Amino acid sequence: MPFVLPLLGLAVFAQGTSEFMLSGLLPDIARDLHISVPAAGSLTSAFAVGMVIGAPLLAMLSMRWSRRRALLAFLVAFLLVHVLGAVTTHYGVLLATRFVAALANAGFLAVALATATAMVPPDAKGRATSVLLGGTTMACVAGVPAGALVGELWGWRSAFWAVALLSLPALLAILWSVPADRAPRFSDAGPGTRGELRALRGPRLVVLLLLGTLVNGATFCAFTYLAPLVTEVTGVGAGWVPAVLALFGLGSFVGVGLGGRLADTRPVPLLVAGGAALLLGWTVLALTAGNPVAALVLVFVQGALSFAVGSTLVSQVLYAATGAPALGGGFATAALNVGAAIGPWCGGAALTAGLGFRAPLWVSALLTALALVLAGVAHGARRRTVRRGAPSAQDAPA
Template sequence: MPFVLPLLGLAVFAQGTSEFMLSGLLPGIARDLHISVPAAGSLTSAFAVGMVIGAPLMAMLSMRWSRRRALLAFLIVFLLVHVLGAVTTHYGVLLATRIVAALANAGFLAVALATATAMVAPDAKGRATSVLLGGTTMACVAGVPAGALLGELWGWRSAFWAVALMSLPAALAILRSVPADPAPQFADAGPGPRGQLRALRGPRLVVLLLLGALVNGATFCAFTYLAPLVTDVTGIGAGWVPAVLALFGLGSFVGAGLGGRLADTRPVPLLATGGAALLLGWTVLALTAGNPVAALVLVFVQGALSFAVGSTLVSQVLYAATGAPSLGGGFATAALNVGAAIGPWCGGAALTAGFGFRSPLWVSALLTALALVLAGVAHGARRRTVRHGAPSAQDAPA
């Protein structure tokens, strides 16, 4: 693996920390800026919306740039708006920085996925993808708890400064290691935006994007409501909540790494068995959440399975998006963030309806079941297509 890939993963770690860290900083932000906690919470929603909208738009914007220029531009904008967020005393300015940071984050991740997979062998896209997504999982393991700790020790602004500082090594690595002009491995940028958008309408790509959204929706539905689950259902003290969240993140890191090893060689068995295991795991966790040992084991296992399956789906999008090399990563990023927005909303709706703190786990099981049904229907349609004639490259199995 090229040395620049782990440093791109560091940038993704900083960006993932920025996306998730506000959950531990909202009270401090609300007090300091003299706003309500719900108003502070809208900073998280603004970031999520910016990620969904920004991924395809920023990928299209950067298509005429060299990848070094695009990565540097997005990362420097991300760094600067965190500096601005760390010094502002105005809520409106902070809200604007979250939107701009999300746009830069989405653009960076989309281009980084395309860059990483272009810098490795054609059959190593899964491993390259797992390195980048490993940054997101490490944000759950270490970044979010560290951000909360910084907020407790030195105030919420220190967490913003830390995110900005973590982005510097990646910017230097991009400047030194990513070619300035389209090098041979980057020269084939594919057709223009319209041609790439047409390529993204291929049935296989659409199915993979929908599966990514559903699986990530299930993941973040459960993750968002783990704290009340373990305190009110499992009976673990509130002081252990950060450790439980870190345990889920540690499982995610392990799953992304293991998934990256298998995604290039055995993606279909991994997705089939991993998807079925995910459904079983969410169901068993919902039923046994009152048992602390079972709950802790399953939190780790579900984190690992979620990111093994999720990272494999992202790599399969990149394999399938040969006709849209620039936009494939952008739409994969958007699909994951659609899931990250819809999943917690569905879990919250179940809680509002009075179904209790186990209900988000049942929602996660339902979303996973929908993904398995969709995959089964798509597989059946593909087999019927094969029986009636050879499939196109876009529809062929991975």
């Protein structure tokens, strides 16, 4: 793997930490800026909206830039808005910085995925993807708890400064290691925005993007409500919550590594077996959440399975997006973030309906079951199409 890829993963780690760290900083932000906690919570919503909008939009806007120019522009913007967020005393300015940071994060990840897969052999896209997504999982394991600790020791602004500082090594790595000339995927000789958008309408890509949305929706539905589950159902003390969240993050890191090893060689068995195991795991966790040992084991296992399947789906999008090399990563990023928004909303709706703290797990199981049904229907449609006449790789459903 090229040396620049782990440093791109470090930038993704910083960005993932920024995305998730506010959960431990909201009370301090609310007190310092003299706003309510729900208003402070809107900072998280602003980031989520920016991620969904930014991934495809910024990928399209940067198509005529060199990869280095695009990566540098997004990372510098991300760094600067964190500096601004660290010094501002106005809630409106902080809210705007969260939205802009998400746009820059989404654009960076989309271009980084295209860059990483272009810098490795054609059959190593899964491993390259796992290096980048490993940064996100490490943000769950180490970045978020570290951000909360830094915020507790030196105030919430210090966490924003820390994220900005973490971005500097990746900035230098991009300057040194990513070619300055125009890459073919962003050149005038490429298919262009319209051509790539047409390519993204291929049934196989659409199915893969929908599967990514459903699987990530299930993941973040359960992850968002792990804290009340383990305190109210499992019965462990609130002091165990960071450890449980870190356990899920550790599982996700293991899962991304596993996905990276198998996504290039055996993606279909991994997706089929992993999807079925995910459905079984969410169901068993919902039924056994009252048992601390079973709950802790399954939290780790589900984190591993969720990210093994999710990262493999992202790599399969990149394999399938031969006609959309620039926008494939952007739409994959958007699909994951749509899932990350829809899943917690569905889980919250189940809680609001009074279905209990196990309800988000059942919602995760339902979303996973829908993904399996969709994959089965697409596979059946593909077999029928093949019997009528062999389709192209792009037009065949997943």
